Amino acid sequence: MELTRVDDQVHLVTGTNVNWALISDGSALTLVDAGYPNDSAALLASIAAIGHRPEDVVAILLTHAHLDHMGGVPTMTRRFGTPVLTGAEEARHARREYLEQITPARMLRQCTRPAGLRWVAATVRAVVPHLKMSLDEVTAVEPHVPLDVPGGLVAVPTPGHTRGHTAYLMPAAGVLFSGDTLVTGHPLSRLGTGAQRLPSVFNESEAGVTAAVASLRDLPADTLAPGHGELVRAPLATLVDRALNR
Template sequence: MTADGNTPPGIHRSGHAHTTMYLVADGDGVTVVDTGLPAAWPVPLRALRAIGTEPEQVRAVVPTHAHFDHLGLAERLRGQWRVPVWAHPEENFVAAHPSQYQHENSRLWYPLRHPGGVPVLAGMVAAGAPTVNGVTEPSELVPGQELGIPGHPRAVFTPGHCAPRLPGHDAVTTGDALVALAPYPGGAGPQSVSGAATADSARALDSLQALAATRAAVVFPGHGRPWREGVLSAAERAAAAGPP
């Protein structure tokens, strides 16, 4: 587990197997944004202790999207901690079957062309990527809706994602809509997700505009380190780079 002490007060970032989860805390409790992979079960427990809270204070889980490496612990948290897991209705099938999502390019092609991504993918497999359970009872997340949960996230719709905007922290959590580490090619820096993880790279690039429109000062991606030079600069770099 890694933790980032440089996040703003009220946000705790923890990483495991090249995936990231965020705890957003305020006086009403804690919201978990993204949940990593099954082997990351100790991560939220340690993170809660680090910020002086307990599982009983977790009020909700908000995955940015329903891919296996963001939904890994969601069903376990829902069942054991009795908290809702919020998902866009278009994500219901993938939320129930988190490994069965469409993608443009074969996942087998990337290790051959981008060997730098092999350690990332191997770490995810070792952390239980093939064994992620789907979420059986998601709560409906509406784009533009401000959720009445800790952090008061507002769902910014990007195709395949609802990126939670955290207005109290001038931040946006972007999942795979904008990453700082591309799991399949393994490259670092602001970029769009690869064709192994999206069904439409052109649409994924277009979605950067919705993120840029938030004008958030900090980007918290699903993979890689936070980007503190503003979402506008991150989106510009990702758009200029094109699909990895």
């Protein structure tokens, strides 16, 4: 677990090739995403590392219902009853009314190169035995308005990676939590680091991702806290242009 301080209120945490974020407002916390199922201990450690208790988390905002982002949710909901929120469409995905996720066959195909093999091994370790996880109690958020959660985050619908993918903007801090719409690296990326779209094998709709990235261009943010890769401080328009030109 690696902790990156964004500002007094915001920390980005890296678990197994994936990030989550902690946003504090006094004693209360918002958690954006929750890592893989087997990142749960690291998730709890990250909360302790910034001087908080798990009970301080009053809301979990999910960008999307993939196992690398929702895996730590049951640890929080079962033990602390933490409410889980995401976009209305993604709430259906979290309940597994349908599944949009890389298939085991497509995962296996990654093993033909060393980086892919390493990624598959790390992913299996981070997931097993929780492959069939679903979330029952997920509340749909209203998009484009400040939510009543610490940090006053705003849900930004960004369909593409999944149909209901939702990014979150923290206007007061100028931070965008972009989930898997706009990232700055991934073990399977052939682009290295810097703003980019995820490899297409992960995306439900490539055209959707491209449109969603473009739609972020004018948001008032100069810090990107992505679902994968490092924190980047640069105007969002610059990052969007960079990602769309690769």
